[in-house]
Amino acid sequence: MLIAGGTVMDQGGSRRADVLVKGEVVAEVGEGRALRAPAGADVLDASGCLVAPGLVDVHAHLREPGAEEAESIETGARAAALGGYTAVVAMPNTSPPADSAAVVRQVLQLAKGACCDVRPAGTITLGREGRVLSPMAELAALGVTLFTDDGTGVQDPGLMRRAMEYVSVLGGVIADHCEDASLVGAGVVNEGAMSSALGLPGRPAVAEEVMVLRDLALARLTGARLHLLHLSAAASVAAVRAAKAAGAQVSAEATPHHLALTQDWLASYSTAFKVNPPLRTSADLMALREGVADGTIDVIATDHAPHPPEAKDTSMCEAAPGMVGLETALAVALTVLLDPPGLLDPPGLLDPPGFLEPPGSLHPGSSLVRGPQASEGQWTGLPLERLLAAMSWVPAKIAGLSGLHGGPVAPGAPANLCVVDPARKWVVRPEKLASRSHNTPFAGQELTGKVRHTLLAGEPVVVGEEAQR
Ligand SMILES: [Zn+2]
Numbered sequence: 001m002l003i004a005g006g007t008v009m010d011q012g013g014s015r016r017a018d019v020l021v022k023g024e025v026v027a028e029v030g031e032g033r034a035l036r037a038p039a040g041a042d043v044l045d046a047s048g049c050l051v052a053p054g055l056v057d058v059h060a061h062l063r064e065p066g067a068e069e070a071e072s073i074e075t076g077a078r079a080a081a082l083g084g085y086t087a088v089v090a091m092p093n094t095s096p097p098a099d100s101a102a103v104v105r106q107v108l109q110l111a112k113g114a115c116c117d118v119r120p121a122g123t124i125t126l127g128r129e130g131r132v133l134s135p136m137a138e139l140a141a142l143g144v145t146l147f148t149d150d151g152t153g154v155q156d157p158g159l160m161r162r163a164m165e166y167v168s169v170l171g172g173v174i175a176d177h178c179e180d181a182s183l184v185g186a187g188v189v190n191e192g193a194m195s196s197a198l199g200l201p202g203r204p205a206v207a208e209e210v211m212v213l214r215d216l217a218l219a220r221l222t223g224a225r226l227h228l229l230h231l232s233a234a235a236s237v238a239a240v241r242a243a244k245a246a247g248a249q250v251s252a253e254a255t256p257h258h259l260a261l262t263q264d265w266l267a268s269y270s271t272a273f274k275v276n277p278p279l280r281t282s283a284d285l286m287a288l289r290e291g292v293a294d295g296t297i298d299v300i301a302t303d304h305a306p307h308p309p310e311a312k313d314t315s316m317c318e319a320a321p322g323m324v325g326l327e328t329a330l331a332v333a334l335t336v337l338l339d340p341p342g343l344l345d346p347p348g349l350l351d352p353p354g355f356l357e358p359p360g361s362l363h364p365g366s367s368l369v370r371g372p373q374a375s376e377g378q379w380t381g382l383p384l385e386r387l388l389a390a391m392s393w394v395p396a397k398i399a400g401l402s403g404l405h406g407g408p409v410a411p412g413a414p415a416n417l418c419v420v421d422p423a424r425k426w427v428v429r430p431e432k433l434a435s436r437s438h439n440t441p442f443a444g445q446e447l448t449g450k451v452r453h454t455l456l457a458g459e460p461v462v463v464g465e466e467a468q469r
């Protein structure tokens with residue numbers, strides 16, 4: 001198979017090159033010259049496109065086993081492939097949770113033949129109850145590298161310390177959902193002006209910050225590798241920046257929704273914008289972007305959280321938190337994070353259709369989805385290579401998948417690739433998503449950038465924006 005006419009971009013930089021794939025690997029990269037397709041070879045058109053290592057998501061909820069009405073490994077992996085992912089770490093808060101070898105084996109079995117490489121994470125504690133450690137060594141023996149109780153944080157510091165000690169011995173990573181339950185209380189939106197205006201219980205930023213600080217200290221004590229999931233607050237970013245400056249072995253992630261949206265979107269009262277940790281202020285959003293730009297935040301991960309309609313079509317307090325993200329993550333990142341000129345559209349297009357007009361100061365101005373640069377003049381944009389690093393080779397390394405995923409695009413390397421048209425504009429239609437659930441906060445938004453083809457171990461699983469399996 002020949003991928004013709006594109007620009008290869010990986011950790012080695014970018015160059016105009018055709019890519020020849022034979023079997024499961026890249027056979028040849030024709031830098032600056034056209035390669036001839038061997039007789040009988042298929043040709044994938046990559047003109048105007050980037051040819052990059054497949055994306056890697058360290059944070060996706062695929063819901064199987066136990067909540068197949070929301071998603072299955074098959075449908076989630078298909079959504080991932082359409083979003084350019086070739087590998088996804090499946091969060092363990094399934095039902096039953098992945099706190100035993102049996103469930104991890106089940107996930108691995110279900111993942112066979114899926115559109116992308118699905119790697120189960122294991123829980124830190126049995127049943128994610130925060131009381132007794134799960135059999136981490138048994139899970140690690142099955143290939144689990146990330147351990148997390150994601151959905152909730154481990155509240156007991158003594159237990160977290162022991163978890164870190166075990167994980168260090170096993171060579172794994174603690175993937176940390178940082179929220180202190182006693183500070184979170186019954187909060188459903190960011191605590192502050194918005195929670196007051198809406199009359200809803202608040203979920204304060206400090207609930208995240210205190211657990212980030214606690215676990216940075218515990219990681220320093222134990223030497224454990226710590227990955228901080230879905231950071232949402234400016235103070236957390238500052239804490240990670242300081243810890244890294246002091247030499248901490250920590251990585252951090254932000255989600256596309258926290259990088260694109262603020263609490264102002266909640267003024268619509270739409271539960272599509274309810275998520276944990278919650279959308280926060282434009283100052284928090286800017287701090288997250290600056291964190292991605294200076295490397296304090298290493299990874300952009302989806303926190304893909306599918307929910308069936310009945311879980312969202314209810315009051316803000318009762319609605320399930322979370323949003324789907326696998327099919328929109330790259331496009332959202334390309335739309336809001338790149339150097340703005342050339343990617344900005346007329347703002348009028350961006351108001352989500354069908355929304356109530358929120359009161360004056362709460363108006364979810366289109367500058368918030370595009371980025372505050374329009375109003376605040378601070379955001380100068382990310383280089384494209386930094387964005388791809390945060391979505392491909394850096395998360396591949398954190399998940400222990402380097403060499404298999406995340407490139408480089410070079411002869412002999414596994415052909416796990418995505419071909420992205422960075423200029424293609426499209427409108428998010430929830431009903432068209434391949435995910436079994438359609439709870440996207442980007443419904444009706446025009447985004448710039450779409451995955452044209454995805455190759456998994458040399459197999460074209462997405463061709464011309466259509467899934468092949
Ligand atoms: Zn979480």
